[in-house]
Amino acid sequence: MTDTAFVGRCAADTTIQLAALGVSTPLTDYTVTLAAFIPAGLTNIISNGEARGESSASLGAKTYGALLVSLALSLAVALVLNLCPETLLAMLNTPTAVMATATAYTKVRSIGMPAAYLTAAAYAVLVARKDTTSPLACVCLAAVVNVLGDYVAVAVYGGGSVGAAWATTAALYAGCVAILWTLKKKGYADHFPWGTLRWKEQLAPVMAFAGPITFLVFALLSIYTALILFANALGVTVSAAHRVAGNVFAVAVLCGDPLIQAGQAFMPKHLLPEAPSRRNARRMAGLLQSVGVAVGAFASVACGAFCLFGGGAFTHDAAVIGQLRDVTVPVCAAVFTNIVSKSMYGVTVAAKQLGFLAAITGVGLAFFAWALKWMNANLVGSALYFWMWWVVAGYYALAIVAIQLKSFGFPGVSEGMFSRKVGG
Known part of the structure; x- marks a missing residue:
């Protein structure tokens, strides 16, 4: 919404720029929901585990596995968006006048996919433990970075939708770093089995x-x-x-x-x-x-x-x-x-x-x-x-x-x- 406001009011060719943001939405925003099963699964796994008194080691392994799945899926999506944006946009009936701008916007936003996926998973870990303050603080940090980035990239330097894409990407990584640091600070990463990869203990629970x-x-x-x-x-x-x-x-x-x-x-x-x-x-x-x-x-x-x-x-x-x-x-x-x-x-x-x-x-x-x-x-x-x-x-x-x-x-x-x- 921040991107839309800055681009709509500050870009030289407002209608084209807004249309470019609109046609790119299924690729840059909706694709994040492809991993919706990860935060949903994590919340369920952790909430049920804590209610049953499950060990921290077991919950840590399942959380670690879910984060690995998030990272792998996000990298795959980022690669596809970066290599094939024109083909995907053509499938969405993108008007010719909008294609070049929408392509550039999509490529930049693809860089932020890992941050978006990992943030969603980490958010679920905290909320499942009934911690809503920490995720809110991380979201607020990302929002501030986004607003400042849009102001500089779009309003000051006239970067249009591409400038807005860079601002959003920076905001995603700011929020991601903050929420992952919060997980570590609260000790939820202490029981991660770093360097291991096991289907039954780590991946299967969330993949269900x-x-x-x-x-x-x-x-x-x-x-x-x-x-x-x-x-x-x-x-x-x-x-x-x-x-x-x-x-x-x-x-x-x-x-x-x-x-x-x-x-x-x-x-x-x-x-x-x-x-x-x-x-x-x-x-x-x-x-x-x-x-x-x-x-x-x-x-x-x-x-x-x-x-x-x-x-x-x-x-x-x-x-x-x-x-x-x-x-x-x-x-x-x-x-x-x-x-x-x-x-x-x-x-x-x-x-x-x-x-x-x-x-x-x-x-x-x-x-x-x-x-x-x-x-x-x-x-x-x-x-x-x-x-x-x-x-x-x-x-x-x-x-x-x-x-x-x-x-x-x-x-x-x-x-x-x-x-x-x-x-x-």
Whole structure:
């Protein structure tokens, strides 16, 4: 969002530069979520391990293995982005006028992939141990570096989107160094089996989460990438507007991420075999859902205010600002349903209902594909882009209904997983 604001207001060719940021998003931002199974798995592994009294050596080995997987995956992604940006951007229907700028931006951002992946994994290690202050401090440090870097590279030296890419990359490494240093300082790296590589003890635990969670991420990436494809196909103005709308959405839904971690960090002790009933688990799940509704409402209102009145902070182009305002309502709906679903998603992962998550993701993806086909046949112009946001909101709404029924059941019809006694 910082990049978008500086580039939109300070770059010479604002619309082209914003469009370049927009088309690059699936490659530079969404690819980080390919490793979403690592922080999700780590949070679950550590929270459950601590609840069971697992040894520090065992947890250290699993954490070490997860960090190795993060590093290896990030290097592979960085290599692909650096060597094949034009091919990947062409697959996203990137306009010719934007291609050169988007290519340069993608190549620079690829350098920051290792930092982004390792930071996400380290963040999970701290949150799983109920430490939220340290990750927040590291995120704030990265944000400060990003703002200062954007000011110097974009506002002062006129570096445009490429300058913003260098600022973001520097911020990623600043945050990564800070959070890894925090792990070491708190002693969480003391039991790392440096120089070893064992599948069963180190890699297998986190890789068990790879299949279902990666499938879920694939579904989300498909939806977000389709949004970008439609925006790109509708011209530079809509593409630039989507860069702003997509960024506002992405920042707003970050409010729900702590709820995912909270569900995985606080639920395990209520799900142990020795727990006499699921009553406390049910209460915790209900509390997280209530918080999700409140946070979702707040974030969606803030998002709406930004879309309606904050477009000028990103660009002076009246057409781009107008297009942003046109999608205010569906973007707000997508923010609300996203955050509420996240408050329930963490609880479901904590209960190790990964197969269920994969199943509802498949159903949601089928709904999305049907909606996509229908809209492509019946809608034209910016109306197509407008309704795509409603489809995103609908996807998350379906997930909310499904997880609600799975967790709490339906009176007189079915019993939820938190309504039963252990073993019942």
